[in-house]
Amino acid sequence: VTVYRLGQEDRWLKQIKIVGDFPQALKNDELRLAVQPKIDCRTREVYGVEALVRWQHPELGLLYPDTFVGSIEQAGAIGHLTRWALREGVARCAAWQAQGVALSMAVNMSVDDLTDEYLPYYLLDLVKRHGIPPTAVTLEVTESAIMHNVQKSLAVVNCIHELGFRLSIDDFGTGHSALTQLKRLPVDELKIDKEFVKDAGDAKDEAIL
DSSP, X not given: OOOOOTTTTHHXXXXXXXXXXXXXXXXXTOEEEEEEEEEETTTTXXXXXXXXXXXXXXXXXXXXXXXXXXXXXXXXXXXXXXXXXXXXXHHHHHHHHHTTOOOEEEEEOOTTGGGOTTHHHHHHHHHHHHTOXXXXXXXXXXXXXXXXXXXXXXXXXXXXXXXXXXXXXXXXXXXXOOHHHHTTSOOSEEEEOGGGTSSTTOHHHHHHO
């Protein structure tokens, strides 16, 4: 039992609108790809980037991922967003390569993506069409996403890795994270969860790292 408060439903109405407007966003080219540089601390050089999606909504303004990705995922449409990000990311990599700049692109994968058995072939076709090597693309997944459907997810990530794409485990150290899982996963990179790096100089965090 709860007492209704004026405006209580606004957030849910906004989420419903976001889900309803998403197909139009794809059609009208309202999505934007921002990138965050990945820097090698030893050389101080940028060696790659991570793809970050933005949505320039005609009514709601600029939307960040935490505003719309969860709703789109619940609506079962996250695969369309992932493939858009992959297309844009690979095209961006190819354009940089044509200018003599070799940078890798990391793109986040969702639970649904990891059970899509056609994803490896989609990725392979994408890099072949743009003329970049599979090693230029890193797929970021969380262990919790893999654990959602272990058998199917492992088959997909193993296939992706065998084709030459790189695999990164995001938010490592939380949730289902366990060293035993690393034996089963074809991992190229671990992204330590921010919980362990946000307090600089913490002796316990440093020991764990």
